[in-house]
Amino acid sequence: MAVLPDGTPCWADAMFADMAGAKAFYGDVLGWTFGESSSEYGNYTQAYSDGKAVAAIVPPMPGQPGEEVHSAWCLYLASSDAATTAEKIRGNGGEVMMGPMAVGEFGSMVIAKDPGGVVFGVWQAGTHEGFEKQGASGAYTWAEVITREPAAADGFFPAVFPYDVKRMDTGQVDYKIFHVRERPVLGRMKAGPDELPPQAPNYISVYFAVDDCDAAVAKVTERGGKLYYGPMDSPFGRFAAVGDPQGAAFGVIDLGTAVGDMPVMVAD
Structure with missing residues (x-):
């Protein structure tokens, strides 16, 4: 690779x-x-x-x-x-x-x-170059910065890394996507109380792909984990935000179950 x-x-x-x-x-x-x-x-x-x-x-x-x-x-x-x-x-x-x-x-x-x-x-x-599998069941597929301070993230990440920035033109959420060589690599979402309760820190949510979002959520809760929001349909797949029994939050997404039109992205 x-x-x-x-x-x-x-x-x-x-x-x-x-x-x-x-x-x-x-x-x-x-x-x-x-x-x-x-x-x-x-x-x-x-x-x-x-x-x-x-x-x-x-x-x-x-x-x-x-x-x-x-x-x-x-x-x-x-x-x-x-x-x-x-x-x-x-x-x-x-x-x-x-x-x-x-x-x-x-x-x-x-x-x-x-x-x-x-x-x-x-x-x-060096010899470890990173993920050997991505974008498929059981593997990393996406991540987004969830933050109450979007201006701080917007100023910082493109200054440190060679990101081009586009925003999602929906009028409903403050969401931007950082691109590397025209490839979308990282999202940035302004967090409200539904996405980030007061006691939770700003963080990066890491998404792993699953074959069935609802079944994965059921396993999470059966094993003592938490459901934070979802499952929810989107043009990118059906997804949910969850946490494991030791408190680590992450997302699960079924990439094969996409609903709706892809949002329009405009240069920031």
């Missing part, structure tokens, strides 16, 4: 105090299987769909109490130079929380926040 252009989503992972519980939950909901834990890298454990790497889970760092773990999915955006991207993050009002840090021969990483507190990762690929 060729290395992805800067700003393209390339990987996702999450930290879980209960690794066995996370494996059981995502194995049932998304059909994932899991590889061997890498003790050299903090027991980082890759998830697979049809034998292809789609995400990873990791336990807390040694000495970190489980009750202090706030599980959340982290989306990584590709960078050809993680150190340069880190400087752009700082120079545009963001915060570098970790890195740049080499991860063996696999690549280099940065964990950062935008000015509105949205956490994301940066990944400069």
Whole structure:
């Protein structure tokens, strides 16, 4: 696989105090299987769909109490130079929380926040180039910045990454899409109380594809997860926002069940 252009989503992972519980939950909901834990890298454990790497889970760092773990999915955006991207993050009002840090021969990483507190990762690929499967059942398919501070995100992300910005011309929602080389790669939605309750931070919602959205939601709730909104029909597929039993929010979408006309996108 060729290395992805800067700003393209390339990987996702999450930290879980209960690794066995996370494996059981995502194995049932998304059909994932899991590889061997890498003790050299903090027991980082890759998830697979049809034998292809789609995400990873990791336990807390040694000495970190489980009750202090706030599980959340982290989306990584590709960078050809993680150190340069880190400087752009700082120079545009963001915060570098970790890195740049080499991860063996696999690549280099940065964990950062935008000015509105949205956490994301940066990944400069080495031998690990990212998702081996996308846009199909059990794999990553889309992500969007959910934020109460859209102006902060709109100013920050296109300054750090080579994004062209288009807005969805619906008159109903404040939604923009960041493009790389004319390819839509990341959404940005202004959050109201329905999308983001007062106690929840601004964040990036990561969507995984499923064969049946309603069936996936049923599995989520049966296994102790939460339904935040949906299932809902859209021109992109039937989708829902959910959370796992350890508090990590994510989306599920059935790409084969699209309803309605595609929205018009206009240059921002």
